[in-house]
Amino acid sequence: MRDFTRKIIEDKVGLVGLIGVLLVVLLAIFAPIIAPYAPDKMHTLHTMEGPSSQFLFGTDEFGRDIFSRVVYGAQVSLQVGLIAVGIGAFFGLLFGLLAGFFQGKIDQFIMRIMDIFFAFPDILLALTIVAVLGPSLTNTMIAIGIVFTPVFTRLIRSAVLTVKENEYITNAEAVGVSNTKIIVKHIAPNVMAPFIVQITLALSGAILTEAGLSFLGLGVQPPDPSWGVMLNESRSYMEIAPWMMAFPVTAIIITIFCFNLLGDSLRDLLDPKLKQ
Amino acid sequence: MESLLELKDVSIDFQSKRKSFNIIKNINLKIDRxxxxxxxxxxxxxxxxxxxxxxxxxxDNLSIGQGEIILRTEEEKVLNHLSxxxxxxxxxxxxxxxxxxxxxxxxxxxxxxxxxxxxxxxxxxxxxxxxxxxxxxxxxxxxxxxxxxxxxxxxxxxxxxxxxxxxxxxxxxxxxxxxxxxxxxxxxxxxxxxxxxxxxxxxxxxxxxxxxxxxxxxxxxxxxxxxxxxxxAGQVVEESTVKNVFDNPQHPYTQGLLKSIKTLGDRSEKLYSIPGNVPTPDEYQELGCRFATRCPFAFDKCFSEEPPAFQVGADQTSKCWLHDEEANPNE
Missing domain, CATH: 3.40.50.300 (P-loop containing nucleotide triphosphate hydrolases)
Structure with a gap:
């Protein structure tokens, strides 16, 4: 593990990603301390003011401090990202292990259902699910989780198929280890590398999808400070108050960028083919 | 004394949706303690x-079609019927x-x-x-x-x-x-x-x-x-003590195998090899001996009827028609 941390730090790109991600996490955790105002506090005398020393990123049409809202927005983004990816990763791991290990009918059944989900573009599928469940923060997370399940399932299944061919699995069987124990102790740990990489990459995808859904008005509902919601609100004032759009967009871009850098770097580190 | 592990007439079949065929045919083995x-x-x-x-x-696509695999430890267990x-x-x-x-x-x-x-x-x-x-x-x-x-x-x-x-x-x-x-x-x-x-x-x-x-x-x-x-090709063609098999191989396949070992000091130019290849399971002949197509001694009966395991000597079996005096045209 120490070896692993050292390698990430040696890899400059990965380090940038890691620092960026840590900053976003810190921002989210310490939001109440970092943000100068409550995210929904309206300064009615200061509507749509540009950046100043009092309002770092300016204010919106209700006089709310954009800096505070961006900081609190990190909370929403991370929360959606982690829980949605958690849902997708959990079910993906479960289905993937079952499909890959038992193959046959279970495999056919699981993978055909996943194929159906795969047939829809991510955002469209998420939109449909939210439309059915009703727009809210919880339902956004559920929808994104469902959208991400097939990717994880397919990835884990193919990894399981490779791992299963190793003689240590036959050996474990030959020693009398039960199927459940073989899956939990020998197969699951051996598919963790691609799983972890996929989680970091899915995190950025989930954050982006949440912003997209919120922008369309089907995700997080105002007045909750989501970056997507802020973008939606800034739409009408783009020409007179561009800061309303610029800062949340920058926050989204930087966050996604850092998660992707970290994911790429992890993929290189965990790829057994690239190991020396 | 009864043997520890005994394979009685064990056959293994391959099944897929499109085809199924026999891979291992009537194996009999006895392993003593x-x-x-x-x-x-x-x-x-x-x-x-x-x-x-x-x-x-x-x-999953392979199964024991018939026969019994018996293990005798404290008790006798038929392995292919165990839960x-x-x-x-x-x-x-x-x-x-x-x-x-x-x-x-x-x-x-x-x-x-x-x-x-x-x-x-x-x-x-x-x-x-x-x-x-x-x-x-x-x-x-x-x-x-x-x-x-x-x-x-x-x-x-x-x-x-x-x-x-x-x-x-x-x-x-x-x-x-x-x-x-x-x-x-x-x-x-x-x-x-x-x-x-x-x-x-x-x-x-x-x-x-x-x-x-x-x-x-x-x-x-x-x-x-x-x-x-x-x-x-999925069958036991010859079975005996190691000494018997090496000193006095009976089946043409065993003879071929032993001939293709190069020993130190052997200066002949060419290494002997049995002509042809091992057939794949879908090429196994329904009738006759599975080795017949590559056997230098094969005659008509080898292609039409499967040889049983003939008892040759006191403690040796060989699955070849050559041991049948009536069938063998060379004798």
């Missing part, structure tokens, strides 16, 4: 499948197995200690400390010099020979009645091969374990086994 039994054959002769069938580890749970108790406890590829036969994520102790966990009720002590003792007995250090190592830190020693330690730690070794030395250096074979011999002798040695290497058979079955 403390006996070292070899199965020799080319790639694709079904020797590994036979060993997997004994362990009940055949993949999954009962079979798991047999594996590792009564029968252990060593595989060909020591590089992939250990899980890369766990230490040697974990993997050896895993075997004990399923078959013995022992405290952690006892298990660790037993594992260290076992590693010492397979000739590993610093067992305490090796215990905390991961498989990639060990050489091929060391890993195979660890595999042997894992296999023998429960003192099984039978050890199945599927090409245990094929992936190793020639110098290490001899060491590993010696080690297996010594340890099994010590514990009174029988060995079922699966190999394509006649040298390994000669060095380690008491009896040998020669397999060809």
């Amino acid at each position: 403390k006996m070292k039994y070899g199965i020799v054959g080319e790639s694709g002769s079904g020797k590994s499948l036979t060993s997997l069938a004994v362990m009940n580890l055949l993949s 999954k749970k009962a079979m798991r108790d047999v594996r590792g406890e009564d029968i252990a197995m060593i595989f060909q590829e020591p590089m992939t036969a250990l899980d890369p994520l766990y230490t040697i200690e974990y993997q050896i102790i895993e075997v004990l966990k399923y078959h013995r009720k022992m405290s952690k400390k006892e298990m660790r002590e037993k594992a260290i003792a076992m590693l010492t007995s397979v000739g590993i010099s610093r067992p305490e250090k090796i215990m905390d190592d991961y498989p990639h830190q060990l050489s091929g020979g060391m890993r195979q020693r660890v595999m042997i330690a894992m296999a023998l730690i429960t003192e099984p009645k039978l050890l199945i070794a599927d090409e245990p030395t094929t992936a190793l250096d020639v110098t290490i091969q001899a060491q590993i074979l010696d080690l297996m011999n010594d340890l099994t002798e010590e514990h009174g374990t029988s060995i079922l040695m699966i190999t394509h290497d006649l040298g390994v058979i000669l060095e380690t086994c008491d009896r040998v079955a020669v397999m060809y």
Whole structure:
């Protein structure tokens, strides 16, 4: 593990990603301390003011401090990202292990259902699910989780198929280890590398999808400070108050960028083919 | 005395949605206690499948069509009729197995200690400390010099020979009645091969374990086994003591195999090889002898009727029409 941390730090790109991600996490955790105002506090005398020393990123049409809202927005983004990816990763791991290990009918059944989900573009599928469940923060997370399940399932299944061919699995069987124990102790740990990489990459995808859904008005509902919601609100004032759009967009871009850098770097580190 | 493991008329079939065919046909083997039994054959002769069938580890599209695999320990068990749970108790406890590829036969994520102790966990009720002590003792007995250090190592830190020693330690730690070794030395250096074979011999002798040695290497058979079955295309074509088979081979296939060994000092230009290839299962002839197409002595009957296993001499069988005086045109 120490070896692993050292390698990430040696890899400059990965380090940038890691620092960026840590900053976003810190921002989210310490939001109440970092943000100068409550995210929904309206300064009615200061509507749509540009950046100043009092309002770092300016204010919106209700006089709310954009800096505070961006900081609190990190909370929403991370929360959606982690829980949605958690849902997708959990079910993906479960289905993937079952499909890959038992193959046959279970495999056919699981993978055909996943194929159906795969047939829809991510955002469209998420939109449909939210439309059915009703727009809210919880339902956004559920929808994104469902959208991400097939990717994880397919990835884990193919990894399981490779791992299963190793003689240590036959050996474990030959020693009398039960199927459940073989899956939990020998197969699951051996598919963790691609799983972890996929989680970091899915995190950025989930954050982006949440912003997209919120922008369309089907995700997080105002007045909750989501970056997507802020973008939606800034739409009408783009020409007179561009800061309303610029800062949340920058926050989204930087966050996604850092998660992707970290994911790429992890993929290189965990790829057994690239190991020396 | 009754034999430890007996295969009675065992056939293995392959099924898929489109086709199904027979792969292993009517195998009869008897392995006595403390006996070292070899199965020799080319790639694709079904020797590994036979060993997997004994362990009940055949993949889903393969099944034992008929016959019985009987294991006699304290009680008599028909292995191919056991429940999954009962079979798991047999594996590792009564029968252990060593595989060909020591590089992939250990899980890369766990230490040697974990993997050896895993075997004990399923078959013995022992405290952690006892298990660790037993594992260290076992590693010492397979000739590993610093067992305490090796215990905390991961498989990639060990050489091929060391890993195979660890595999042997894992296999023998429960003192099984039978050890199945599927090409245990094929992936190793020639110098290490001899060491590993010696080690297996010594340890099994010590514990009174029988060995079922699966190999394509006649040298390994000669060095380690008491009896040998020669397999060809899913059938046992000749069976006897190692001495009989090597000194006095009866089946044309065995004769061909022995002729194709090059000995030191043999200066002839060309190495003998049996013409043709081993047929794949879908090419097996329905009728007649499966070796007939490559056999230099084949005659009409070989293509029309399957030869039974003829008793040749006191303790030798050969599945060839040449032994039938009525059928053989050369006599």
